[in-house]
Amino acid sequence: MKSLLEGNEDPRSVLIAREIGAISDADIINWANRHAAPQSYAEDIDYLWLVRCNSRNATTLGRAHGHLRSLIKRLFPDFSDTSMEASEIAREMFLRRLRTYLKDDVDPFHVCRMVAPIEGRYEFPHWLGDLYSACDWTDEHTTREQAPHLRDAIQRILADNTENLANGGF
Amino acid sequence: MPAIGAVRQVALSAGRDLDATLAFWQGVLGMKVHARYDPPGIAFILAGDVRLLFTDGVPAGTVYLDIAGLEAFHAEAKAAGVPFTAPPTLVHRDTDGRFGPARESEWMAFLKDPAGNTIGLVERLPSEPH
Structure with missing residues (x-):
């Protein structure tokens, strides 16, 4: 990868x-x-x-x-990994990982393992979209071919985030 | 119709070196060898009521084992140098209680033994409020 x-x-x-x-x-x-x-x-x-x-x-x-x-x-003694600043970094890294899923040979599990830590740290942020539902029962053995719905969900999340940015959101 | 019961036995690969595979299961997972027959070079480990048979001639398999304290085990094993292929990860929220008590979540972590078998460690925990 x-x-x-x-x-x-x-x-x-x-x-x-x-x-x-x-x-x-x-x-x-x-x-x-x-x-x-x-x-x-x-x-x-x-x-x-x-x-x-x-x-x-x-x-x-x-x-x-x-x-x-x-x-x-x-x-950076004042930096907190749950702050607003960290949340914005998390959003950028999350979206970057989603983009790599569309372009590269990334397994579904490498995307889905982000759901729980993001939900937990940043209190179910809207930029996470409905990734949890697309990831339900995805484990290490799930292949890309088995998860066309994940690709759809990722495209939707990327589009929503682009739209929000264009509208001055976040 | 035949009266099929519970799972009795699952076959996993012994790999090239049965000693190394069993040492992993004992040393890392704390599971004792229940019986070993040499020849032909097979061994059994009990996981609850299910026998895990280690033998050559079968491809590497996958088995999911219950564990209590998955997060702590992962931290400790990782610090000891056990390579996980995936850290504890949320795989399913059992909102309706289809697979156990309702509103629990299933967390899984994965590692491989020296024979290439994948071991999924599973813990059900109360779901966080959504």
Whole structure:
């Protein structure tokens, strides 16, 4: 699966993407390796840990999320992953993941696993649309061919979000 | 019509190395080997009343097991280096109680054993208010 991140994202965006299940721990490491860090954290101990992490070692990989959290706590002490600012980042990352579903070979489960964390953190935001219904009973074995309704739901959500933006929403 | 009863046995792949597969089930999932016959190189693990048969000659399969405390287990196992193919994820809200008490949700996480069998760990939890 192609990485959702390009490498130039702010660490807060990476954290929120991870919190909502849009990316995995391995994606965090991949981001750190492609990221051109500014001086403010290029030498940070947690950032360097991410850069040097061996993503093939499951034990160390499991710690990536925690190191990213520590980095952000130090760099942006006022940042809350449930704030309005975070919600807007979550919306952007969510929509980015939906777009990749339409273009790339992303499994339905990689989209559907975002539903519960988003509902929980951002109190059932309207930009989530009716993704839950389209994801009902989707598990790791569900194929794209089995889920044409998911594609329809994603197209509808993307259209609704574009429309809302055009109307000055959010 | 025949009187078909409950599931008695499910066959899973033993993989190339039965020892490694059983070690995973014991070490990671805490499930003891109930019986082993060598030759021919098969083993049984009990999951409730269902026998899991590990044998070669069958393709890797998928089995869903109930677990209490899925989130805590995932955190602990992940920290110990167990690779999950999917973290705990909401799969279904059983609003009507079709598969258990009404208004519970089914959460599942997935991992693979060394033989390539997929293990879905399932926990039903009260649904959050929607």
